[in-house]
Amino acid sequence: MRERRLPILATIVVFLLLYAIGGFYFNNFLTTRVFGNLLTDNAFVIIAAIGMTFVILSGGIDLSVGSMIAFVGIVMAVLVRDGWHPLTAALVLIVFGFLLGALMGYIIDAFEIQPFIVTLTSMFMLRGLSAVISQDSVPINHPFAEAFGSFRIPFPIGKGWLSAEALVMIACLIVALIIAHRTRFGANVYAIGGDAQSALLLGVPVRKTVVGVYALNGVFAVVAGIVYALYTSSGYPLAAVGVELDAIAAVVIGGTLLTGGVGLVIGTVFGGLIQGLIQTLIIFDGTLDSWWIRIVIGGLLFVFIVLQKGIMRSVTALGSQGAA
């Protein structure tokens, strides 16, 4: 048994269990429509969480994601209002996200400052900037935005469909899987998260990797912001408050160790979907207050953190019985 794969198994079990509970208690739960909506509604959080996975795998954290989503939304809305094509705005914003992330990564590594603090500054600045650009919600009216919103690929069975949001998420997932598991950059992210000092001695370019991780996360956060803006057809300076924490929760529930070095991108997708499922279940129930979503996710997080601690002990136990 590869101990490192245990957390992801636990995640999948929880996911299936929640699905079974839904199917057992509610009619219409096991339909492609519910599944399609699950993907659509959670696409932006999952995209942000995929980016966050790299950050956490490297042993860091990024708190600026929620603010970045709001900032992207408001800038895009204003630019579209001023006559830009949404895709041009998106491209410019992606470059911006990449550069800001790279800068944060550089500061974190070069000055040895806690990622928590560095990304906190971006979190404040981006949120403040969003409000300076516009205090109010700005609608996005553009033929492209409408086409994006009404795009749908029907599932072969049932009444459900795959939305554009879900497609972007799946594309992000594929790119992330390749980066994480098929490139040296990805291997190096795991290495510096496991033990940065050793990684350096093994010849891993630590600086380049850290800068790359935050730049990559910047891009994912911007894409999440674009998806969110198109999903809500607007930009709003107070949007997506705390989404970085939802993303972190998705990563952890998805089996990635907060200390870095161990975890899978695919786990994060399940982590995000689990949060979405809990939300769906509580909405289906209809009697419970929506705050119960938080309570259940909190409890789940707690269980996963304790589970991980136990697994980590067995993985790094020196001279364990598994020795040859």
Next chain:
Amino acid sequence: MTQEIEPRVTMRGICKAFPGVKALEDVEFTLHPGEVHALLGENGAGKSTLVKVMTGVYQCDAGTVTLDGKEVHISSPAAAQDLGINTVYQEVNLVPTLSVAENLMIERQSSVFGFISWKKTRERARASLARLGLDIDVGRSLGSYSLAVQQLVAIARALDRETKVLVLDEPTASLDAHEVETLFGVLRDIKARGISIVFITHFIDQVYAISDRITVLRNGRFVGTGPVAEVPRMRLVTMMLGRQVEGHTGDRPSPDTIKMEGEALVSAKALGKSRYLKSVDFDLRAGEVVGLAGLLGSGRTETAKLIFGAERADLGEIRIDGQPVSLRTPKQAINLGFGFCPEDRKHDGLILDLTVRENIVLALQSKQGIFRRVGEAEQNRLADEMIKALGIATPDAEKRVGQLSGGNQQKVILARWLVAKPRLLILDEPTRGIDIGAHAEIVALIRKLCAEGLALLVASSELEEIVAFSHRVLVMRDREKVKEIVGQDITQAAIVEAIANS
């Protein structure tokens, strides 16, 4: 010198200074192809600095390095690796959360169309381990394997390139006897391939088991080099310790002051901990000083820590006042009336930002528990009393400890334990890093405390001081007590002989 074999590496006139310290002064080192060359010396001898010059971690201030007859300038670890000089450090510098294959192949994975092929990469990892006779599941995380396997993986990684020189920095420090044998088997194989091995160790027996030649450094200077057969143990130990070994005993306590009767306060029987300390036994009575002598890594500090409960013994037994006890935590030892002054004052003992008074009352406070605060007046009285009794040179009790000299810091630690009225005081290297004057004061203090009826267990690398204050000396070698010397027989020569003989 024979001209037939051209040396692989020659280092001449190597000097390296750090602010305030001359780490290396005019050191020379010659490494032949296909030999295991042991590099020996006590703490601060300059072994690691010399090796780090060779592996490009440090740049030497003066001197030349030649590799295969050509002068080379090794500017970084990467440059050293390009030249075929690879290092395996004592602390396995691999990533425990990654798989064995990932560790072996990081930054050199096989790729297909620019993307990593893990199948090919794993095959190559398996092949490189097979060369060392290791057949394990390379997909499992490294951390799940024993330290010995991790060590072999580190060696396999170091050998993956065009290796000419393999530097092993204390590779056996945390291995057991069987694992050491396996490692030595691998080293003999590597040697047979013409690769030169620099082997840093503290274990004399291992030097004689595996090495072809020896080089000894002391205090940053070159002491000597030669084939292992021409350096008997006795001479090697003398070279390392660097003391003129005469029969001189110094000012010894006369034997009639030694209380050999009476019940032992502490009695250890075959006490040990697997992978940490093999075995030590001794009796310690009130009013007695037992010295722990031996080379670095021989088990001095380890013994002290086991007796204080800082490490948990799992072999043998320890009796206190005749009652068998199992010491699990320092707290327990403190409650039994034990005190411990660790080797590294700054890391393990003193809190430099607190005042002299605060540091002194710390142990007493922790003994009483947090709910019974030691009163302000009491604190001041105790601090003043100790400052006077031990002659701590400080203007007043409110000075921060970090501002005192090393000798005075050491006295503050002693004071801390003394206010708690201990029955046994364990001192590890009590005179490390303090000047000569303070040195003599500490030795005098140890004698005075002993005369007052305290039992002391003192570990030290300074033979002179061990001889000066001990009633009995336990000589440690390779993590085991090898000899006990009592009373008039305690001389530096006797201790050196016990360390050297196997």
